[in-house]
Amino acid sequence: MSHTILHIDSSPLGDNSVTRKLTAKTVAQLREANADSTVITRDLAHSPLPHLSAQTLASFFTPADQRDEAQQNDVKLSDEAIDELIKADTVVIGSPMWNFGIPSVLKAWVDHVARAGLTFKYGETGPEGLLAADKKVIIVSARGGAYSEGPMKAMDFQETYLKSVLEFLGLRDISFVRAEGVAMGPDAAELALKQADEHLAQTLNKAA
Numbered sequence: 001m002s003h004t005i006l007h008i009d010s011s012p013l014g015d016n017s018v019t020r021k022l023t024a025k026t027v028a029q030l031r032e033a034n035a036d037s038t039v040i041t042r043d044l045a046h047s048p049l050p051h052l053s054a055q056t057l058a059s060f061f062t063p064a065d066q067r068d069e070a071q072q073n074d075v076k077l078s079d080e081a082i083d084e085l086i087k088a089d090t091v092v093i094g095s096p097m098w099n100f101g102i103p104s105v106l107k108a109w110v111d112h113v114a115r116a117g118l119t120f121k122y123g124e125t126g127p128e129g130l131l132a133a134d135k136k137v138i139i140v141s142a143r144g145g146a147y148s149e150g151p152m153k154a155m156d157f158q159e160t161y162l163k164s165v166l167e168f169l170g171l172r173d174i175s176f177v178r179a180e181g182v183a184m185g186p187d188a189a190e191l192a193l194k195q196a197d198e199h200l201a202q203t204l205n206k207a208a
């Protein structure tokens, strides 16, 4: 069966990036597991989406059949990013922790894909996510320190934010491949990568 993978990277660090190495490994293993797979690549560090302007927001809120040509152009980048997300069976998101949150290029992507009426809506019972709940999401997370337990846990606005906003859009099958403590010395960095490999194996076994 055909399988579409959306591969998103947000670290600018190229070959030195922990998340890029891990997203590449994740996508390679997903491709091995799914013979007929297609990969859509979105490199947010090389091709960032713009911050939302007043004009783009006005175009978002103009009904599609009433948009003029300029407004159609304004929504194009967002429409493309949403199409990719809708098409994907599995979404792999590389997210470094930056200043306790996510890099702004990744936040700009979130701002383009969270669109009222397309990926979420508000109804009588409150917000409702419109993306397919069974779409698989693998968040590849790297951080210099350790946040999954201990005193720094409350400072994790990276994984908690991504999970919350993706759940808001309706996604429910969210796993983490985490390398944390990569700046805490060579032994901790080695252990972090080993643990990330274990998370990846667990995540892919769960999917099989």
Ligand SMILES: Cc1cc2nc3c(=O)[nH]c(=O)nc-3n(C[C@H](O)[C@H](O)[C@H](O)COP(=O)(O)O)c2cc1C
Pocket (backbone or CB within 6 Å): 011, 012, 013, 016, 017, 018, 019, 020, 095, 096, 097, 098, 099, 100, 101, 142, 143, 144, 145, 146, 182, 183
């Ligand atoms: C601008 C910047 C901000 C960072 N902020 C944090 C932070 O708040 N907490 C933390 O534990 N590590 C922080 N780090 C370390 C990164 O999370 C870590 O180096 C991670 O490996 C980055 O992912 P990458 O290698 O894929 O770029 C920061 C790194 C950079 C470059």
